[in-house]
């Protein structure tokens with residue numbers, strides 16, 4: 323796509339994605355690439371209008387450390403180095419970095435720090451309206467000698483070179499993290515960097531939609547495309563976007579595994595087939611899924627079984643459509659960023675995520691992933707541009723394996739029925755109290771435990787359930803939602819009165835980590 327781009331070179335910081343979020347908020351397009359993939363050739367083709375070096379866990383004081391290609395410094399574009407990014411730039415350009423003590427026996431700075439100005443700098447416009455500026459630091463090393471052509475513009479107690487710049491070349495280095503929330507004026511600094519880099523800031527979701535529709539049309543020509551529809555926001559946006567671009571060359575396949583929420587299958591069919599007129603195959607395979615899940619209690623085995631059958635069913639239906647060469651998927655940017663791992667080995671699999679990843683190879687299809695440059699909230703904006711109903715756009719995420727992973731122990735039709743009713747009441751309560759949009763995800767889990775209760779004059783022996791509701795920004799970390807006691811009491815009463823089969827309600831107050839959002 324032909325628009326101004328900013329390149330973020332990733333050195334493995336935990337918060338690199340936040341840099342990208344901040345920049346996109348200013349209507350500037352940017353991409354994150356790990357340092358070892360940024361070669362001279364890459365740089366030439368990418369043609370960034372400015373570059374940011376992220377922070378990272380490495381140390382330039384060691385024998386080997388990650389660095390950008392030398393050609394970044396002759397690309398004639400502004401560079402901002404953040405934390406490790408500052409240190410590697412200074413080291414590369416003739417300065418020095420050390421981990422020696424500065425104040426007493428302290429060398430590092432973690433958390434809140436105060437910055438004092440040395441002299442004015444365009445990068446710091448709007449800063450120091452008070453005599454000191456609060457920033458968030460997280461460093462062990464620090465710059466001790468400036469590179470050629472650099473001056474210092476602000477200092478802190480443990481970072482004498484907290485803000486440095488070579489103003490002739492527009493190279494800037496900051497020891498703190500302007501991208502995090504805890505640097506209150508950090509956004510302004512990034513705004514200043516984009517301004518001095520000369521971005522016209524015309525990247526918007528509207529422009530994105532127009533560009534992507536043109537690209538899809540060119541890529542697909544007169545071939546046919548299939549798209550797996552789940553009813554969630556990502557696959558819905560992909561389907562509507564593709565339908566806009568290529569009309570009836572698109573067929574959606576909705577695999578109904580019988581593990582959906584109340585009315586979900588009907589809602590999806592109604593919206594896409596009847597409302598949008600998008601050709602849709604309803605692969606009603608609940609019996610097949612339930613049969614295969616019989617007797618399985620291990621969470622990973624459940625996930626793998628569902629994933630395997632999903633691919634088989636999808637393939638069966640896809641073969642009914644002629645001339646298919648492409649498979650469209652709702653992959654998002656956080657899924658494609660290759661995070662830099664300094665630990666070496668592959669990370670531990672906590673849960674096998676369910677997707678249709680195995681399909682393209684098996685069916686020799688080419689992949690179309692129109693959302694792979696976007697973050698989740700940007701996908702929601704695209705959804706709005708395309709006129710998708712707000713109700714769908716704001717819908718809580720729902721996992722691919724569906725209610726099966728909210729049913730610890732064996733999945734049975736009876737438990738699923740109880741779960742559907744309970745889930746619908748919980749969500750209804752949340753809507754009634756105006757809390758839906760404050761919560762990232764809310765659902766009920768049915769436990770493989772029966773407890774004794776008393777209703778009227780009779781003894782009951784029914785299932786216990788758990789309510790789970792969390793706040794989160796991206797699903798990576800989460801905290802439980804602090805419902806009022808009144809809300810919990812009212813919801814518990816409704817659940818026990820209205821759902822036959824449940825006689826005890828509990829609330830899960832585990833954050834993530836150490837818990838995960840789903841129970842399996």
Ligand code: XMP
Pocket residue numbers: 673674675676677719720721722723763797798834837838839840841842
């Ligand atoms: P966990 O349970 O890992 O969930 O904290 C994080 C987010 O991911 C969703 N989730 C899934 N989504 N396929 C999906 O598409 C899956 O297999 C899957 N497992 C978990 C979960 O609902 C939460 O939003």
